[in-house]
Amino acid sequence: DAGVTQSPTHLIKTRGQHVTLRCSPISGHKSVSWYQQVLGQGPQFIFQYYEKEERGRGNFPDRFSARQFPNYSSELNVNALLLGDSALYLCASSPNGPDEQYFGPGTRLTVT
Amino acid sequence: KNEVEQSPQNLTAQEGEFITINCSYSVGISALHWLQQHPGGGIVSLFMLSSGKKKHGRLIATINIQEKHSSLHITASHPRDSAVYICAVRKVRQFYFGTGTSLTVIP
Numbered sequence: 001d002a003g004v005t006q007s008p009t010h011l012i013k014t015r016g017q018h019v020t021l022r023c024s025p026i027s028g029h030k031s032v033s034w035y036q037q038v039l040g041q042g043p044q045f046i047f048q049y050y051e052k053e054e055r056g057r058g059n060f061p062d063r064f065s066a067r068q069f070p071n072y073s074s075e076l077n078v079n080a081l082l083l084g085d086s087a088l089y090l091c092a093s094s095p096n097g098p099d100e101q102y103f104g105p106g107t108r109l110t111v112t
Numbered sequence: 113k114n115e116v117e118q119s120p121q122n123l124t125a126q127e128g129e130f131i132t133i134n135c136s137y138s139v140g141i142s143a144l145h146w147l148q149q150h151p152g153g154g155i156v157s158l159f160m161l162s163s164g165k166k167k168h169g170r171l172i173a174t175i176n177i178q179e180k181h182s183s184l185h186i187t188a189s190h191p192r193d194s195a196v197y198i199c200a201v202r203k204v205r206q207f208y209f210g211t212g213t214s215l216t217v218i219p
Contacts, residue, residue: 033207037153042116042198042209056205088153099143099202103155 002026004093004104012110013081021076021107025093031055032074033101034066035090043090049074050096078109086111115139118199118210125217131186133213135199138180146173146184147198149212155198158184189217 005024013019025032031050035043048056049068063079072093078085088108092101116137125131135144146158159166159173161182166173170189175182186193196212 035207035209040211042211043155043200043207044209045207048205048207056207058206090153090155092155100160101145101157103147103157106153106155108153 004091004102006089006091006104006107008107009105010108010110012112014112015081015083017081017111018077018079019081019109021078021089021091021109023074023076023091023093023104025072025074025091026102029093029095029102030072031094031096032068032072033092033094034074034076035092036060036085037088037090037106038084039087046076081111083111085109114210115208116199116201116210118197118213120213121211122214123216125189125215127190127217127219129189129217131189131193131215131217133184133197133199133215135182135184135210136180137182137199137201137208139201139203139208141201141203143202144175144182145200145202146182147200149196149198151195158197186215189215191217191219193217 033048034046037043045058047066052068066076068074088106090106091104161175170187172185198212199210
């Protein structure tokens with residue numbers, strides 16, 4: 001069985017640009033969560049989606065948005081990129097709620 | 113102020129040693145998770161706890177809800193246990209993460 005997949009693996013963007021990160025959950029998992037991990041720190045919770053609805057939101061500005069599609073895959077969008085948005089973005093899926101999390105390999109975003 | 117505090121931040125051990133990593137949190141929680149992160153970023157969920165104790169091979173996790181404290185123990189540590197161990201707690205719909213404990217096990 002495939003695990004959680006994320007694309008792209010690495011990405012370099014310029015300040016002010018927009019980025020879209022993608023996540024495909026484990027088959028049968030209906031919940032997807034997004035996290036930001038800045039180098040040397042623990043992950044920070046951004047969003048949780050369940051059955052295409054936002055169920056949780058961390059302390060991130062409105063430049064960050066996400067959505068979940070009918071096939072339960074998800075996109076994280078970040079507008080007006082700042083240097084501080086450079087981080088590893090992790091996606092995790094779970095069968096129902098956010099409890100048992102299965103993490104993807106992450107997308108490493110560098111903003112120059 | 114971090115809702116989740118871990119100690120120690122860094123830990124070096126000799127192969128075979130018994131290791132303890134501690135996690136204290138300040139919010140009421142639904143569940144506590146222990147995660148393992150290897151260089152390169154991949155995260156593996158080790159345990160999810162809401163009470164008591166769980167064991168997986170050489171790993172043991174305990175939680176004391178009243179004291180808002182959890183410990184992760186590794187028995188007979190091995191170099192392949194070298195990784196960052198992260199404590200995370202879930203409160204309603206929010207997750208809070210510790211900054212991690214970097215463990216190096218020397219052969």
